[in-house]
Amino acid sequence: MPKPENHTSASDRRSAIVVGGGVIGTTTALALQRTGWTVTLVEAEDTPRAASWGNAGHIATEQAEPIASPAMVRGFAKRLFCRGGALALPPREIATWLPFSLRLLKAARPARYERSHQALAALLAQAMPAWQRHVAALGEPDLLRPDGHVVLWETPESAARGLANWQAADTGTTRFRSLTEAELHDWRARVRAPIAGGIRFEGSGQIADPTRLAETTTTRLLADGGTRLIARVAAVGDGEVHLTDHRPLSADQIIVTAGVASAALLRPFGLKVPIIAERGYHLQTGPDVDWPADLPPVVFEDRSMIVTRFAGGLRAASIVEFARAEAKPDPAKWNRLRHHIAALGLPIGEDAKPWMGARPTLPDYLPAIGKVPGTRGVSYAFGHNHLGLTLAPITGELVAAMVAGESTPVPTSPFELQRFR
Template sequence: MTRLMPKPENSMSSSDHRSAIVVGGGVVGTTTALALQRKGWMVTLIEAEDSPRAASWGNAGHIATEQAEPIASPAMVRGFAKPLFFRGGALALPPREIATWLPFSLRLLKAARPARYERAHQALAGLLAHAMPAWERHVAALGAPELLRPDGHVVLWESPDSAARGLANWQAADTGTARFRPLTEAELQDWRTRIRSPVAGGIRFEGSGQIADPTRLAETATARFVADGGIRIIARVEAVGDGEVRLSDNRRLAAAQIVVTAGVASAALLRPFGLKAPIIAERGYHLQTGPEVDWPADLPPVVFEDRSMIVTRFAGGLRAASIVEFARAEAKPDPAKWNRLRHHIAALGLPIGEDAKPWMGARPTLPDYLPAIGRVPGTRGVSYAFGHNHLGLTLAPITGELVSGMLDGETVAVPMEPFALERFV
């Protein structure tokens, strides 16, 4: 590993054993910085961009406590071909990106073997069991409990066959701390009045939830962090050393602890330490209207499972999100993905018009669909938390609590070994 130069400029004293730099300002990085700050750490948060554009802030806003089974599973392997984009599904494997997604896919297949999948399942379920309580603590500490809406979500099916299959699949699934019930006939009829497509069946989850306004969450978290003495720097981190970081403008900052929470970019930052992080940019797309939209503000997120699409009402508008595209993070967005969303929106008759704003972001995903959380071996002051795939928003507060507890030498809520990067060889 190449060491950074000594005597760096620093935003805090490197001799202060309670100083920390968090690299990456997505929801995981922000909540980790706040968790450390609440425990008395002097924290600098380094973000690559001033405006929140990470996948953390462009997702469906869903607190997905029901997703206790990793996506890398034997069932996923058996049904791999059905959801492919060219067949009308949401899974896109662009031919031009084969050098990116083929090696990742081979690792995913290994992770989906029954014994390894079961270990990952137990680890993820244990982590998710703490997700909602951690969110409740987080928004309370922000002084904005209304940002969390723990009101569950709805899943709808459009044909009797898909309703029967979908219900059977959920009945056989491990939904963690979330529970569901079939929608009543009155509830089904209500949804039939809202959408154009048929509604053959549906279920209502309890124990899941959503963020009321992702933009306000980002702004509130940033404001609280700065108000409580945190230092926020907009810059790109070029390299990480033991207690030091180097920025793209050659500034060097020092702290007792460095926490890498930079999403897809984390792999390159950790590579000099000999750690492998076979991560991919699992890109998602959305379209969103403005706040003046004919969709009740109190409706929970609704998953149109036949279309692999989730629709969420935020304070800022109505958002339709979908697509799992394996590609390089920096590859250009594919307009065909937004066109597919528009097709679904039109078929459902949703009030999302041509003026809806398009967005694309990269979920940082590891082959076993577990996050990476742990310490860098052989260092005194480098740790990491990234790779949360579809569950970055869901797991952000509990991740922050785990990292702050780990750095304080506490006994944390879940075993950390399953999330260490040493699992990849």
């Protein structure tokens, strides 16, 4: 069917500049473009290295409960890296993580947590439908694999405890069931460690290939008339962006989607942005790996590690490290991953490529989505922590509706930065 003609002249079209080319920025740029905006996407680096492209590829619609919760506070000590867990608080970074941790504790108080829980659950309920619309619009429906995921436990005690925890949790639009004996047998044959139990989720999913997702979104942006600039942004103002190389940029709307760097760009507007770089680590093989391509992501919950098969290889990801984004990676984190990989007998060898990236995280583990008060056209969308990939398409739809002055699919008020006043 031919597309309807667009009788709006180029000079009449609204213009937008999106600052930040991670998955939130690129998806928001496409959402704006689809609704009639002329879009310029400004990205700091030509090769995407943000956490958007180094994550587990998991569409985590089951994580309807914010991480900043009373349960997290109660189990905090057990999760510490020094005790074998995945939570790292480097002593040299205490000036960074201590103030953030105190704010997190406040956000985890029952009344505030429940408000955050309701807001996040409402947003996640829209995540998978938004992803389905997004890949359909890209013309790449096979990028999304809505095939669920698996959680495994290695001891009877952890299996009983883990199953009870999931049964008590709000898993949003997903559902899960216990693995059959045949399924458990298959996993026991695939990994070296003993597998005592497991569950299979339905309603979650994964991205088949993060690299292809990044390339496809950029290609579509350019093909549909958008502009992509590789440049660094020094400041944002009403209707204008100031680049470090002094090139002038102006537009009707500016949307800041720059992850951790968003805080500095929004500070001149008087907004408080208590964000931290929550750093994650992964190791990945090349494409020729002995791991079936149709296996869903698998979480080895006792090890706080997720393993995902992509078109480009097998990836093992873990670690929550609170530190400055620019701090050097800690080789001990990759060594911990290698220890888990060896214990499980996964086909990820010493030649696997290491990666570290910073998730932009706010203390209540909700994203920041809203308009900057007192400006004619500055908005923001960042701080999605572990859920950037999951929430990217619905965030893009929210922003497109918000800047057009239309009603949004989900209320944005719980995600506005004014909550940190």
